[in-house]
Amino acid sequence: DMKEFLLNVGPTVEPVSVEDYDGIPVVVSSESEESECEEIFATDVATSDWEDLLPQTESKDENFEVWVQDLVDWAKTKLSRHGCTAHALQLVVRECLKKNPRATEILHYIQKLIVFFNSTYWNQRLKKLTKKSLIKMGDTRWNGFLLALQRILEEGFIANINQVLEEAKKGKTGKRRSTIPDMISPETEEDMIELASLLTPFLKLTNALQADEVTSSRVIPGLIGVYKEVAAQNPVKPYMKILRSSLCLTLVERFGAAQEFNPSKKGAKKHLLKQN
Numbered sequence: 190d191m192k193e194f195l196l197n198v199g200p201t202v203e204p205v206s207v208e209d210y211d212g213i214p215v216v217v218s219s220e221s222e223e224s225e226c227e228e229i230f231a232t233d234v235a236t237s238d239w240e241d242l243l244p245q246t247e248s249k250d251e252n253f254e255v256w257v258q259d260l261v262d263w264a265k266t267k268l269s270r271h272g273c274t275a276h277a278l279q280l281v282v283r284e285c286l287k288k289n290p291r292a293t294e295i296l297h298y299i300q301k302l303i304v305f306f307n308s309t310y311w312n313q314r315l316k317k318l319t320k321k322s323l324i325k326m327g328d329t330r331w332n333g334f335l336l337a338l339q340r341i342l343e344e345g346f347i348a349n350i351n352q353v354l355e356e357a358k359k360g361k362t363g364k365r366r367s368t369i370p371d372m373i374s375p376e377t378e379e380d381m382i383e384l385a386s387l388l389t390p391f392l393k394l395t396n397a398l399q400a401d402e403v404t405s406s407r408v409i410p411g412l413i414g415v416y417k418e419v420a421a422q423n424p425v426k427p428y429m430k431i432l433r434s435s436l437c438l439t440l441v442e443r444f445g446a447a448q449e450f451n452p453s454k455k456g457a458k459k460h461l462l463k464q465n
Contacts, residue, residue: 274408275398278415281443282331282391285435291428292384295377299337300326301370302350311353318349332395335388338381347373383422383429387436390418412444 286292306312306323316322324340326333341347351372358369373381394411420437424430 274412275395277443278391278395278398279331281436281439282388285432285439286331286334288435289428289432291380291426292432295338295380295384296334298370298377299334299341302341303337305354305357305368305370311357314353314356315349318352319346321346331388332392335385335392338385338388341373342378342381342385347378380426380429383424383426384432386422387419387424387429387433390415391436412440416440 286296303323303325306315312322321340321343324333324337326337341350354369354372394415397407397411416437419433419440422433424433
């Protein structure tokens with residue numbers, strides 16, 4: 190136990206003198222003790238010196254010996270620095286969206302919708318029908334794009350948007366009519382649904398990693414979970430199939446070396462081995 194350990198390590202430090210200051214006892218160490226402490230803390234201890242603790246303790250406590258051995262192993266381990274996982278996920282998604290023509294087209298369309306509904310009049314018309322407004326996107330983070338997309342895909346929201354757009358186009362001709370966004374077609378809605386489905390796993394993991402009391406032990410399972418969830422989807426639209434592949438590939442390329450994703454040796458950019 191700890192008492193036996195302290196007895197084996199050395200004698201306890203006795204107070205040399207006591208000075209009374211307003212009734213409060215103050216322990217004062219001797220000069221020899223202070224110089225001894227300075228000498229101890231000024232000495233560099235090599236990691237191999239930790240191993241000397243094992244024979245010196247003469248303790249029969251196996252748990253303590255295991256603890257000391259773990260401490261020795263840890264002291265010899267070279268630590269590696271990992272960047273912010275949430276930021277790296279953001280880079281993965283932004284890179285893939287930027288390179289996908291259809292995703293970029295949808296992004297620009299939503300931006301045009303937001304600009305149109307910045308009008309107080311048309312925004313009030315939309316809110317009268319839906320009780321909600323469009324979500325504005327930020328310039329630097331992709332998750333604002335997904336949140337805006339999810340709002341549009343809420344039940345009945347597209348029909349109400351189209352109703353307001355159709356009303357705005359009535360009586361407008363030429364240049365004034367061209368500033369009004371096109372109505373959302375069923376084909377565009379399908380693309381939006383598949384796009385939101387592919388991006389949602391990344392948003393969930395990003396939010397989870399940014400929460401309080403999150404440890405690094407959740408990073409690898411989270412990344413593997415995102416990979417499997419995205420890879421398991423079966424989009425119908427060609428550009429969404431390409432986006433699914435590029436998301437999985439970029440995820441592996443960015444995290445593969447450090448987080449043990451396994452690209453195959455031949456054609457690593459085409460064939461990926463999922464981590465089980």
